[in-house]
Amino acid sequence: MFVLIGMIAVVGCVIGSFVAMGGKLGILNQPFEVVIIFGAGISAFIVGNPMRVVKGSFGKLGAIFKGPKYKKEDYLELLTMQYQVFKLMKQKGALAVEQHVENAHDSAVFQQFPKFHHDHHALEFFCDYLRLLTLGTDNPHEIEALMEQDLEALHSYEHAIGHSLTGLAESFPALGIVAAVLGVIKTMSSINEPPEILGRLIGGALVGTFLGILLCYGWFSPFASSAKQLMEEEATYMTCLKVGLLAHMSGYAPQVSVEFARKALAEHNRPTFKEVEDATSSLPPL
DSSP: OHHHHHHHHHHHHHHHHHHHTTOOGGGGOOHHHHIIIIIHHHHHHHHTSOHHHHHHHHHHHHHHHHOOSOOHHHHHHHHHHHHHHHHHHHHHOGGGGHHHHHTGGGOTTGGGSHHHHTOHHHHHHHHHHHHHHHTTOOOHHHHHHHHHHHHHHHHHHHHHHHHHHHHHHHHHHHHHHHHHHHHHHHHHTTTTSOHHHHHHHHHHHHHHHHHHHIIIIIIIHHHHHHHHHHHHHHHHHHHHHHHHHHHHHTTOOHHHHHHHHHHTSOGGGOOOHHHHHHHHHTSOOO
16 A cells, blocks of 8 residues: 555656646657567566566565565464474474475375465475474584575575566666667657647657666566565574474473464564463364
8 A cells, every 4th residue: 555655646746847847748648658668678587587586576566556575464374383292392302393384285294284384385395494493403503504595596586586576676777778879769750840749749758767767766676675574574484493493402391392483573563471471372182
């Protein structure tokens, strides 16, 4: 909602000021310059990036309008899920989670936590390291190094999306110059026309430069910045899993492991200790 309001405000401030200064909106109606700038920019974007990055970028643009993927209640669910799993392993041993790890989508434990259960990457990450525990891995330092590499590989895709959106934004001013040059070429072919016609043609040509800069700095550069911030915030979901797992591997009680994971969250998404305690105390018995 706020993104849409911001977009409208950008256009309103620019166009409103132009009209207030006596400008005529008709001269800004240059549909073919829009095709040159926006169409060529999107086409170059597709050429310059793998299809998975292109699809991910468009998906991330949609996510900007929806807001963050995870909210405070989702992090509370995540912490509660970790508590339930760690408690099961403490009470019944690491092998007690083997059936849940191998059939995660049918697991009665994971199905209690729908947001986590439907998050493919988070579920796979968590189960992969639980599987290592069931196989006898017990060195948290080695696992931490492996987790870092695992998360870096996952985040490299997110970084590629952020860079691609930045590149798309930065292409618009240059393509605006292309549109302006083509407009000047068109104007030069009508050099014998009266001044009022030439003035209209030159004004239309300059719309290309204006539109390219507006698309870059008014919309798409903020889009890229917002997408990067969203991805950085979403990364804390995986970090929360990582910290909880490492604390459990170090031998801490479930309540302590979950507290470690809770402290890894950003303040605006971090449930209070009391909220986590209430949520874990209301869990069904194992």
